[in-house]
Amino acid sequence: MSVPPKTEYSLSSMVGGCKLGIPSWQRRLYEQYFGFSLSVCLRYTASREEALEMVNDGFVRVFRGMAHFQEPEDQEHLSKVFMSWLKKIMIHTSINHYQSAKRKAERVDAGPAELQAEASGNMTDHMAYLDLVKLIQQLSPAYRATFSLFAIEGFSHEEIAQTLGISVGTSKSNLMKARKNLREMLEQLNE
Amino acid sequence: MDDEALDKLFRDAASRFQPPDAPEGAWDDFYKTKMLPAGESASQRRPLILRRSWQLAAACLLLAIAGMLWMLQRQPLPGLAGSPSAAGIVSGIIKDVPLPSGTTQLPAVLSPDDAGNVLRSLNAITTGSEPLLPGKEYTPLVHNGRAFSDIPKKAGAEQEHHPADTLQRKPYFSLRDKPAGERQALPGNYNPFLAETSPARPANNRWQVGLIAGSNLGMVRGDVSKKPGLNAGLLVQRKLGQSRFSVESGVVYESMTYDVNNADFNPNGNPVSSRVSNIEGSCTMIDVPVNVRYDVVASKKNKAFVSTGVSPTVIVKQSYIYDLDRGDGPVPINRDVSGKGKSVYAVANLSIGYEQKWEHVSVQIAPYVKIPMGEIGYGNLSLGGVGTQISIKKDL
Numbered sequence: 001m002s003v004p005p006k007t008e009y010s011l012s013s014m015v016g017g018c019k020l021g022i023p024s025w026q027r028r029l030y031e032q033y034f035g036f037s038l039s040v041c042l043r044y045t046a047s048r049e050e051a052l053e054m055v056n057d058g059f060v061r062v063f064r065g066m067a068h069f070q071e072p073e074d075q076e077h078l079s080k081v082f083m084s085w086l087k088k089i090m091i092h093t094s095i096n097h098y099q100s101a102k103r104k105a106e107r108v109d110a111g112p113a114e115l116q117a118e119a120s121g122n123m124t125d126h127m128a129y130l131d132l133v134k135l136i137q138q139l140s141p142a143y144r145a146t147f148s149l150f151a152i153e154g155f156s157h158e159e160i161a162q163t164l165g166i167s168v169g170t171s172k173s174n175l176m177k178a179r180k181n182l183r184e185m186l187e188q189l190n191e
Numbered sequence: 192m193d194d195e196a197l198d199k200l201f202r203d204a205a206s207r208f209q210p211p212d213a214p215e216g217a218w219d220d221f222y223k224t225k226m227l228p229a230g231e232s233a234s235q236r237r238p239l240i241l242r243r244s245w246q247l248a249a250a251c252l253l254l255a256i257a258g259m260l261w262m263l264q265r266q267p268l269p270g271l272a273g274s275p276s277a278a279g280i281v282s283g284i285i286k287d288v289p290l291p292s293g294t295t296q297l298p299a300v301l302s303p304d305d306a307g308n309v310l311r312s313l314n315a316i317t318t319g320s321e322p323l324l325p326g327k328e329y330t331p332l333v334h335n336g337r338a339f340s341d342i343p344k345k346a347g348a349e350q351e352h353h354p355a356d357t358l359q360r361k362p363y364f365s366l367r368d369k370p371a372g373e374r375q376a377l378p379g380n381y382n383p384f385l386a387e388t389s390p391a392r393p394a395n396n397r398w399q400v401g402l403i404a405g406s407n408l409g410m411v412r413g414d415v416s417k418k419p420g421l422n423a424g425l426l427v428q429r430k431l432g433q434s435r436f437s438v439e440s441g442v443v444y445e446s447m448t449y450d451v452n453n454a455d456f457n458p459n460g461n462p463v464s465s466r467v468s469n470i471e472g473s474c475t476m477i478d479v480p481v482n483v484r485y486d487v488v489a490s491k492k493n494k495a496f497v498s499t500g501v502s503p504t505v506i507v508k509q510s511y512i513y514d515l516d517r518g519d520g521p522v523p524i525n526r527d528v529s530g531k532g533k534s535v536y537a538v539a540n541l542s543i544g545y546e547q548k549w550e551h552v553s554v555q556i557a558p559y560v561k562i563p564m565g566e567i568g569y570g571n572l573s574l575g576g577v578g579t580q581i582s583i584k585k586d587l
Contacts, residue, residue: 026226027222030221034211034212034213035211035212035213038211056220057225059221059225060226132200133204136201151198151201152198152205182197182201183192186192
């Protein structure tokens with residue numbers, strides 16, 4: 001099935017088609033906003049593969065929740081409102097994934113570490129990429145989420161604490177350590 | 192670089208980030224794996240009941256139960272239903288009728304047809320009517336050359352109409368068609384009613400309980416360990432009717448030692464480190480075997496049998512000894528990993544055996560093989576075993 005160029009379809013049409021659950025409209029919306037969603041998820045995950053998984057999980061939420069999406073009366077603001085809603089879903093999907101993984105890690109004792117093979121790849125591999133988003137991905141999940149929410153999304157520490165289920169003090173501490181790590185990475189890149 | 196400059200650097204970089212187009216086939220993959228119900232279920236952890244090993248175990252169990260039911264239907268217990276039971280019922284009634292003292296020889300045993308006739312005659316006796324088959328010739332039951340009707344009444348017997356009188360007056364037993372001369376002489380204390388109607392095997396020894404002990408060798412993907420382990424437990428066996436089938440169950444505590452190749456060992460679902468070698472595992476398990484047994488050879492004193500079934504198994508303790516090379520040569524490490532990994536799985540049991548019986552006690556020996564129906568433990572191992580169990584059983 002060939003899909004017409006995405007510019008032929010307005011966001012309003014795509015939203016309307018998705019509200020009716022029509023797969024062809026869902027496909028157009030998915031393909032049009034895939035890149036934007038990926039750019040958001042990359043900041044909250046450790047790898048592109050993980051980010052792709054979050055994008056797909058996020059789109060499942062988008063399509064299931066589309067019926068509840070409130071379109072603004074002024075259609076000119078539709079794109080801004082929709083992208084804000086989509087971004088929020090992608091961030092929450094990624095953070096939920098991070099929190100779920102954290103709970104699982106706390107619950108499941110991995111056993112003797114020396115028995116298990118080392119994780120594939122290391123920091124020096126990632127340092128080859130001159131992409132700041134890639135630097136963020138090298139932060140620990142807690143630091144990465146805190147830094148992205150504060151520095152890029154513009155959340156306050158109170159909002160971050162509420163979103164991540166941590167204290168305001170922990171949020172401030174995480175942000176400070178994330179900045180410190182990023183500086184160190186940048187210095188290494190500049191050397 | 193101060194904090195604000197650092198944040199701005201990343202904020203600007205994020206805003207400048209050029210979102211890539213969706214790669215070819217991304218939508219198809221997404222739709223297949225996330226939107227379709229089948230794909231959705233495949234991406235989630237499957238419920239226990241849907242896993243193949245448990246489906247196989249459930250199928251074996253259902254087959255065993257179906258086999259038991261089928262055998263019970265084909266071979267009903269004596270005295271419950273059908274024509275043979277008539278003899279059983281008659282036995283219960285007739286054996287209370289006093290036979291004359293000095294009875295030493297009776298000509299024949301009752302056939303099921305005869306028993307049916309007896310029932311009909313008894314019915315006629317109790318209702319006072321004539322025999323139900325008036326046209327049929329009955330040969331009187333003979334004792335010491337006299338028909339039962341000629342035997343004197345017991346002292347004090349009532350003279351009025353009484354079932355016992357009718358019993359004496361009416362010829363109600365038809366005997367086998369064999370001429371008297373061809374009939375085999377029977378022992379002096381032979382009771383034809385009891386001989387005909389008693390089952391060949393007493394009904395009260397269908398249950399057996401016993402103790403099991405044995406030795407085993409762990410087996411991982413066909414590699415059999417050299418170090419033996421032990422097993423011990425309790426066994427309950429129930430014979431199914433008069434068939435050669437029986438059902439065995441019990442609780443067995445089992446210890447096992449096994450060697451593991453690095454390729455077969457996936458600690459916590461991950462491949463094993465290349466710095467690790469010579470992995471040897473040991474575990475203790477509790478399994479609850481549910482087996483169906485068939486006696487291929489069944490005599491009064493000994494039996495040879497085959498048995499199959501499944502054992503839900505819980506691993507209660509596990510540990511590993513291995514060599515770890517940190518760069519300065521291999522060092523032996525001993526780790527207790529109890530509670531890590533999947534602790535429940537199922538194994539299929541296959542065994543053959545021999546049983547020798549003395550009175551109410553029997554001893555059996557049964558070599559067996561256990562085939563894993565899934566992976567278990569910290570290393571996600573396909574852990575089976577071979578071994579021999581010796582059981583001492585007692586009839587209940």
